[in-house]
Amino acid sequence: MTSLIAVLYIIAFALFIYGLMGLTGPRTAVRGNWIAAVGMGIAVVATLLTPGMSDWVLIALGVGIGTVVGIPSARKVKMTAMPQMVALFNGVGGGAVALIAWVEFRTTEGYAHEPVYVAIASLFAALVGSVSFWGSLIAFGKLQEMITGRPVTLGKVQQPVNLLLLVGSVACGVAISFGATSELLIIGLLVASAVLGVMVVLPIGGADMPVVISLLNALTGLSAAAMGLALDNTALIVAGMIVGASGSILTNLMAKAMNRSIPAIVAGGFGGAAVAAGGGSGEQRPVRSTSAADTAIQMAYASRVVVVPGYGMAVAQAQHAVREMADLLEGKGITVSYAIHPVAGRMPGHMNVLLAEADVPYERLKEMDEINSEFAQTDVALVIGANDVTNPAAETDPSSPIYGMPILKVNASRSVIVLKRSMSSGFAGIDNDLFYDPKTSMLFGDAKSSVGDIVEELKAL
Incomplete structure (x- = not known):
């Protein structure tokens, strides 16, 4: 069985990569998407064949709910709403990783008997996954016009607050990795990183949203890869690294296309308050209409x-x-x-x-x-x-x-x-x-x- 699972994973990863190659052009994109989907299906089957897999009722329930929600959503979404759909689906992945990390903390009594690398990988996944989930929800809200697309900031204290939230999340993680077993620490990590995700995306204007979605996608991939390392799940490691690497490359290319640095985008301030042409003087200038x-x-x-x-x-x-x-x-x-x-x-x-x-x-x-x-x-x-x-x-x-x-x-x-x-x-x-x-x-x-x-x-x- 172990050999069969290894072979299935190899086939799945080959299909992931081959499918990704097909996404480089419109003519091959649909085929590439189907190939990658088949690869993911094989990876899921290989995971379910892993010895010790149980709770089949919960697994079937999760697959059923995901199918009932996912297929109609994907079929009905308009092309104009695809970006927010991508942001939402991506965020769900990050949220799932964060919840898995919490469950692992509880079932292992705070990683008491786990190697250090498992604790570090799991805590990293929790932090990044939570940031990605809540940040993606804000991106979805901005694109769906449920909240304003304009930057929402705390002014001069914005970056100090973000830094404080990051330090707080990392401090909780460090305490856990050094042996602390209080569940309040993992909850504190998840809450602080959740607020950080919200505070990072809120100040970013609508013009930067394509880059933000790509960046959050890369973060979700990295969190999944880290969780795969903690769980010793090859599918999560490889799929997460592919998503993280491709998302990072795309983010960098888009930032260069806008002549912007990624830190500057994360710092916010682009896409600010509307100003009139000509330096914001409010000057009314004539336009020429045609038919x-x-x-x-x-x-x-x-x-x-x-x-x-x-x-x-x-x-x-x-x-x-x-x-x-x-x-x-x-x-x-x-x-x-x-x-x-x-x-x-x-x-x-x-x-x-x-x-x-x-x-x-x-x-x-x-x-x-x-x-x-x-x-x-x-x-x-x-x-x-x-x-x-x-x-x-x-x-x-x-x-x-x-x-x-x-x-x-x-x-x-x-x-x-x-x-x-x-x-x-x-x-x-x-x-x-x-x-x-x-x-x-x-x-x-x-x-x-x-x-x-x-x-x-x-x-x-």
Whole structure:
């Protein structure tokens, strides 16, 4: 049986890695997800075959509840709500790890007869898992707009309070690892780290949420790996390390894409209070409106059009209409491509997934570094719901909260048309200077309806 379990784990881990490789592109992502899911199923079976496994009724009950809750949630969730779903599911993993650590403390009488490394790994898992769970709940609340997406801070005492909570959590863990067996210590560790998770995420603004979700995901993976070490469970160790490593790499890449350091993001302050364009003077500047008919004519006589998708496109579910519009333009001999910012939308790859859903050819999707040099040769840049990632203030206004963040340089195009419901600000809570550029025209309304009107006008030309 031991040999069989080892073989099953090896097969599962190979499928994890192979499935992860498939997630690198839209064409192979679904297949990769299924492969990894099969691997996880095999790992679960191998774990259930472990000698000494008992409480089958509780195991079956847990699997049943998870299935009843998980499948409908995954099937019904809208693509626009996927980031908060990811945050919630990720948080549940961290919370489960923290509870397992508590149970291990109780069943081993405070790790009294366990090796030191087991106590340390379990306590680390408890601390990090609790931070991840409660931090993920706050991220979910911000994305779901159950709580404000703006930073909520304690002002100058924010960081000292966070440090005090961290020191308190670690102190409880150190006391336990040196032989203390009072259950109040493990409860204190879990409570202090829970408050720390809340206090770390609350001050972070909406513009940083994609990075925060990725960071919390990495923390959950690390806590699972540590718990696997404590339990001598190979599946938890390997799966946790894969999640932790991939999440850490993604977090680092996204932070670089925003020209931000991870400590600066955790420290909060990005995506602060809304200010008006032009240094927050409150100056009212005119914008130029346009119509679907004028937009269609302008694009029909262009030689190159770049579509810049953002969260507004996701909310309106306009990707299929955008694909139809692009097909009509290409039928007229116009080159159409798509500019993808690394943090457009609310999670990494948000725009890629939406456009892949509409069967947009993958080679038409251009990453920021590739497309920025092409905007100067672009006749029309069509911005659909993107806000902060196109804001020139990131390059021109040192007082702007997003100053230094790399953007899509759509303002270098010969003409810019922005599809937007209103003049409201984006996640960063600041006005967009692009809207007031003389080359920019605003087409107000729901993105799907606006693109549909443009399609009808193109058909009539």
